[in-house]
Amino acid sequence: xxxxxxxxxxxxxxxxxxSLVHRFAEEVMRPAGIAxxxxxxxxxxxxxxxxxxxxxxxxxALGLDAxxxxxxGFTPAQQARLSSIIxxxxxxxxxxxxxxxxxxxxxxxxxxxxxxxxxxxxFARPNLVGCxxxxxxxxxxxxxxxTADPKIETLGKPNCIARKDGDSWLVNGQKAAWVSNGSIxxxxxxxxxxxxxxxxxxxxGLLVDLHSQGVSRGKPLNKIGQxxxxxxxxxxxxxxxxxxxxxxxxxxxxxxxxxGLTQANSGMGSVFVGCAQAALDMALAYAKExxxxxxxxxxxxxxxxxxxxxxxxxxxxxxxxxxxxxSNAINGPKLQYAIASKVTSTQTAFDVASSAVQIFxxxxxxxxxxxxxxxxxxxxxMIEDGCNDVLGLMAATRL
Ligand SMILES: Cc1cc2nc3c(=O)[nH]c(=O)nc-3n(C[C@H](O)[C@H](O)[C@H](O)COP(=O)(O)OP(=O)(O)OC[C@H]3O[C@@H](n4cnc5c(N)ncnc54)[C@H](O)[C@@H]3O)c2cc1C
Numbered sequence: 001x002x003x004x005x006x007x008x009x010x011x012x013x014x015x016x017x018x019s020l021v022h023r024f025a026e027e028v029m030r031p032a033g034i035a036x037x038x039x040x041x042x043x044x045x046x047x048x049x050x051x052x053x054x055x056x057x058x059x060x061a062l063g064l065d066a067x068x069x070x071x072x073g074f075t076p077a078q079q080a081r082l083s084s085i086i087x088x089x090x091x092x093x094x095x096x097x098x099x100x101x102x103x104x105x106x107x108x109x110x111x112x113x114x115x116x117x118x119x120x121x122x123f124a125r126p127n128l129v130g131c132x133x134x135x136x137x138x139x140x141x142x143x144x145x146x147t148a149d150p151k152i153e154t155l156g157k158p159n160c161i162a163r164k165d166g167d168s169w170l171v172n173g174q175k176a177a178w179v180s181n182g183s184i185x186x187x188x189x190x191x192x193x194x195x196x197x198x199x200x201x202x203x204x205g206l207l208v209d210l211h212s213q214g215v216s217r218g219k220p221l222n223k224i225g226q227x228x229x230x231x232x233x234x235x236x237x238x239x240x241x242x243x244x245x246x247x248x249x250x251x252x253x254x255x256x257x258x259x260g261l262t263q264a265n266s267g268m269g270s271v272f273v274g275c276a277q278a279a280l281d282m283a284l285a286y287a288k289e290x291x292x293x294x295x296x297x298x299x300x301x302x303x304x305x306x307x308x309x310x311x312x313x314x315x316x317x318x319x320x321x322x323x324x325x326x327s328n329a330i331n332g333p334k335l336q337y338a339i340a341s342k343v344t345s346t347q348t349a350f351d352v353a354s355s356a357v358q359i360f361x362x363x364x365x366x367x368x369x370x371x372x373x374x375x376x377x378x379x380x381x382m383i384e385d386g387c388n389d390v391l392g393l394m395a396a397t398r399l
Contacts, residue, residue: 013074014082020062021086025093025274028058030370033094036228037373042220046184046230059101060126080329084270084322091274092281095349095377096226098271099384102264103180106132106189109263110207113256114247123187123207131185132264133175133192133208133234136160140176143191144261144386145394146203158193160236162206167243169206171214171236177221183232185210191257194250202250203257206241214239225376226384261386262333268385269321269341272378276314276349279374283307283356286363286371303359310352317341317348336395343388349378 010018032055036045045052066072067082074082090098107130111123123130134143136159146155160173171190175182187209194204208215218233248256284307287298297303324341327334353375357364364371382388 010081011078014078014085017064017067017082018085018089021064021089022092024058024062025089028055029090029093029097033097033228034370034373036096038367039227042222042227042230045228046220052228052230055097056129065105065126076329077326080326081322083329084266084273084325087267087270088274088277088318088321091271092278093274094228095271095275095374095381096229098274099226099268100181100229102267102271103132104128104130104185106130107187107207109260110189110205110247114207114244116244119207119244119247122209128186129181129184131179131181131188131210131234133179133182133188133190135176135178136192137174137176140178141387141390144390146257158200160190160192161195161200162190162192162204162241162246163195164197165240169241169243169246171206171208171239171241174233174235177218177233178231179234180229180231182230182234183217183220184230185234188234191248194246196250203253204246204250205248205253205256207245207247208236208239208241210234212239212241223380225373225378225380227376258335259333262328262335262338264385265335265338265342265391266321266325266328268381269317269324269338269345272342272345272349272381273314273318273321275374275378275381276310276317276345276352279349279353279356279371279378280307280310280314282369282371282374283310283359286360290361297359306355306359310355313348313352317345320344336398339386339391339395342385343391346378346381346384346388349381350375353378 032051035051039045044050064086067074067086068079072079087098090101107128108124111119136143138159139155142155158173160171160175162169162171187207190206190208191203193200194202214237216235218235221231223231287303287307288296290297293300298307321341324337327337353371356371357375360369360371363369
């Protein structure tokens with residue numbers, strides 16, 4: 001990061017990984033994110049010749065998954081710190097692309113949880129693009145709320161159901177256009193209503209090969225921010241899955257849903273610290289260059305005061321996120337803390353980006369400067385992975 005570095009005890013190896021990811025964020029992600037954002041048609045973002053695939057390939061080549069490997073040589077505390085540092089740096093480069101890399105691992109996580117070698121081989125292969133398909137057209141916040149507290153019977157008709165049929169599952173229905181990587185994913189960690197033969201008994205988690213017969217996709221979603229992040233509907237028409245593809249049965253869903261949302265919200269917390277840092281860095285650089293009243297605008301007291309407020313908020317969000325990610329790794333998941341981090345980071349990213357636009361003056365509103373993009377990216381994050389207000393209500397029940 002270009003701000004003053006107060007990380008006290010990073011090992012040389014951790015410092016090296018951080019620099020490597022920062023270089024990738026700066027040289028590959030930032031320019032690609034700007035180019036993808038400018039594409040008027042979201043179909044072009046995922047076209048065969050899109051720069052998106054080059055970014056994916058270079059990201060894979062970094063081999064960052066190895067950090068989380070038990071054989072990496074890092075302690076669990078180092079792994080936790082590195083996971084937030086890496087996600088921050090990726091979020092600094094482009095938050096939409098960082099989220100795309102994050103959700104791609106959902107099927108892998110589910111496969112590892114199953115412990116079944118053939119599922120691991122199929123769904124944890126390195127070049128697989130994955131997604132987390134949970135939101136439905138009729139159920140947005142509902143899905144997030146019953147992720148941690150499954151009371152599906154009170155929420156009305158689900159849009160997607162997996163029904164037991166002999167030894168296998170038949171999936172019918174659809175997931176919403178909000179599924180990140182929805183149009184491009186090879187596989188889904190699908191969370192939907194499950195009928196084990198006696199009516200819907202709850203929500204379960206299934207592994208789905210999205211190249212299976214009966215799967216189709218909608219048009220990629222066109223949206224205000226994180227435009228480099230593909231999103232799109234997935235339709236299921238009598239999609240047949242082997243029995244062991246139900247990895248999380250309804251009886252285990254409360255525990256898994258809680259842990260899954262904790263992981264996702266903590267990751268969002270890291271990515272949007274990076275996004276906030278990007279806005280601060282841009283504002284700081286601009287304030288040192290732009291001359292008004294015969295001096296660089298950073299010499300004006302009100303601009304300096306604004307920059308300090310931005311800096312203070314970013315460091316506070318970073319401090320909370322590091323603490324939460326470390327605690328999740330060492331003490332186990334605590335959803336209310338992960339939510340506190342997600343809400344703090346995303347609100348901070350939005351506030352800091354908005355202050356940055358103010359510092360840029362009229363140029364902040366111009367499409368020639370990337371700061372307006374960061375404001376749009378940050379705005380989306382306050383709805384992504386659960387609306388901040390709904391998440392706050394959920395967290396409050398655990399205080
Ligand atoms: C950038 C982005 C990426 C996303 N990625 C994914 C993904 O990978 N996979 C996926 O499945 N989904 C994804 N989503 C979907 C996201 O999880 C939902 O958009 C979110 O949960 C909100 O649902 P909704 O949009 O239907 O809003 P609604 O649930 O309709 O909410 C509308 C408003 O009502 C309020 N509200 C709703 N219910 C309550 C309640 N019980 N109490 C109080 N207020 C309430 C909300 O706060 C909000 O202000 C993504 C969304 C975005 C923006």
